[in-house]
Amino acid sequence: MSNRARWVMPMGNTRSSAFTAPHPIYLASGDGAHVTDVDGNRYLDFQNNFTALIHGHGHSSVSEALCRQVPIGLSFANPTKTEIDLAELLCGRVSHFEHLRFTNTGSEAVMMAIKAARALTGRTLIAKCEGAYHGCYDPIEVNVSAPPIDWEDDRRATLQHDGLPTTVRDQTIPIAFNDIEKTERALSAYGSEISAIVVDPLPSRAGLICVSPDYLAFLRRWTSAHAALLISDEVLSFRLAYAGALGDGPIRPDITAFGKIIGGGLPIGAVAGSADVMRVFAPSSDRPHVAHSGTFTANPMSMVAGHAAMSAMTENEFTRLNELGADARSALRGALQSVGVTGAVTGAGSLFRIFLGVAEVSGYADVFRAGSASALGALVRAMQDRGVMISQVGLGAVSTPMRPDDINRLAAVFEEALRTVSVSGRLAPDTTP
Numbered sequence: 001m002s003n004r005a006r007w008v009m010p011m012g013n014t015r016s017s018a019f020t021a022p023h024p025i026y027l028a029s030g031d032g033a034h035v036t037d038v039d040g041n042r043y044l045d046f047q048n049n050f051t052a053l054i055h056g057h058g059h060s061s062v063s064e065a066l067c068r069q070v071p072i073g074l075s076f077a078n079p080t081k082t083e084i085d086l087a088e089l090l091c092g093r094v095s096h097f098e099h100l101r102f103t104n105t106g107s108e109a110v111m112m113a114i115k116a117a118r119a120l121t122g123r124t125l126i127a128k129c130e131g132a133y134h135g136c137y138d139p140i141e142v143n144v145s146a147p148p149i150d151w152e153d154d155r156r157a158t159l160q161h162d163g164l165p166t167t168v169r170d171q172t173i174p175i176a177f178n179d180i181e182k183t184e185r186a187l188s189a190y191g192s193e194i195s196a197i198v199v200d201p202l203p204s205r206a207g208l209i210c211v212s213p214d215y216l217a218f219l220r221r222w223t224s225a226h227a228a229l230l231i232s233d234e235v236l237s238f239r240l241a242y243a244g245a246l247g248d249g250p251i252r253p254d255i256t257a258f259g260k261i262i263g264g265g266l267p268i269g270a271v272a273g274s275a276d277v278m279r280v281f282a283p284s285s286d287r288p289h290v291a292h293s294g295t296f297t298a299n300p301m302s303m304v305a306g307h308a309a310m311s312a313m314t315e316n317e318f319t320r321l322n323e324l325g326a327d328a329r330s331a332l333r334g335a336l337q338s339v340g341v342t343g344a345v346t347g348a349g350s351l352f353r354i355f356l357g358v359a360e361v362s363g364y365a366d367v368f369r370a371g372s373a374s375a376l377g378a379l380v381r382a383m384q385d386r387g388v389m390i391s392q393v394g395l396g397a398v399s400t401p402m403r404p405d406d407i408n409r410l411a412a413v414f415e416e417a418l419r420t421v422s423v424s425g426r427l428a429p430d431t432t433p
């Protein structure tokens with residue numbers, strides 16, 4: 001399979017994040033909490049398409065909604081009732097969502113949120129947290145996996161990839177996640193030149209650690225004082241609760257970019273906020289206007305799948321799922337302890353992330369210091385060989401078809417894989433007292 005793929009695609013696939021050496025596992029199908037590869041091997045799936053599949057695979061009401069929609073229309077140039085249905089459901093859950101607009105991906109949602117902030121403020125600069133990933137849009141692709149910033153010295157942005165214009169370095173100000181003092185210092189030089197601060201309430205690549213209430217309150221105060229916008233990127237963290245990551249809290253972002261679970265497994269993204277802010281997307285002769293289109297935006301397939309998936313996510317179902325997530329995190333920590341390997345497990349809600357080589361992860365510097373990619377890669381492969389899939393970076397997501405037995409299996413396989421990999425000498429023994 002991978003040989004065929006290499007003839008037609010660089011490295012044999014279409015997603016940088018899906019590549020694993022020497023080649024990725026090609027999947028054939030999924031059912032409930034499991035996936036099956038092209039060789040017939042079955043795995044318990046904690047990847048869930050990088051957390052997007054909150055119901056795992058083949059959820060009956062999502063499948064039925066899609067089957068009903070297929071014969072009556074896949075996509076149209078005109079709007080349909082399906083997008084009103086999903087927009088109503090989402091605005092009905094989050095009190096600060098008055099108006100909403102769909103996009104095709106989370107990256108596009110973040111892009112539209114930044115464009116909105118720039119249009120509304122007439123400014124170019126944005127600030128984003130070191131280590132946070134916000135998708136593929138030039139100004140936000142800085143300091144995702146670069147070496148930690150020396151906050152006393154050069155705080156300029158580091159471009160994440162080749163292909164980005166060097167001007168991006170002058171457009172984006174990196175700030176220190178959950179560190180008010182360093183962030184205030186980094187922002188102080190720019191004051192009223194900043195259009196928006198983008199914050200992910202649970203940034204996966206920065207450690208899958210929750211934003212602290214004090215930090216969030218500081219960002220809200222700072223943006224309000226400087227007439228800048230606060231953008232909450234909940235593409236991943238909308239999974240945390242019925243009303244998303246910040247929906248039930250006291251801090252209201254100006255714009256929320258979200259996606260993943262709201263598409264029921266199909267491509268989607270969305271931006272939402274107050275009617276006043278969101279009016280920037282409505283053509284107007286006397287106000288700033290951001291053009292936003294897209295051939296497949298709000299296509300009925302994504303809309304009906306999303307509506308079915310989100311309807312099934314009642315408040316009780318979020319509670320049940322998040323309890324399973326908490327059980328998974330504590331079982332994984334228990335396994336690290338019983339094998340005696342230095343490591344940490346972070347996360348919240350139905351999400352977990354495993355780190356090796358550090359006993360605690362409290363920020364991006366710890367993520368960077370964490371065990372070598374080769375140790376984690378070996379661990380992920382050893383788990384895969386035993387029929388459990390988590391992502392290459394140690395990220396996992398619990399899905400609704402999972403039951404306590406599945407969490408027990410995750411922990412047992414993790415422990416067995418740790419023992420195998422630690423015997424090979426690739427893991428540091430736990431030296432914490």
Ligand SMILES: Cc1ncc(COP(=O)(O)O)c(C=O)c1O
Pocket residue numbers: 050105106107108110133134135136200204233234235236237259260268269
């Ligand atoms: C926080 C965050 N923002 C944005 C994105 C980009 O979303 P998409 O992959 O749908 O473009 C992701 C994807 O993982 C994400 O986790």
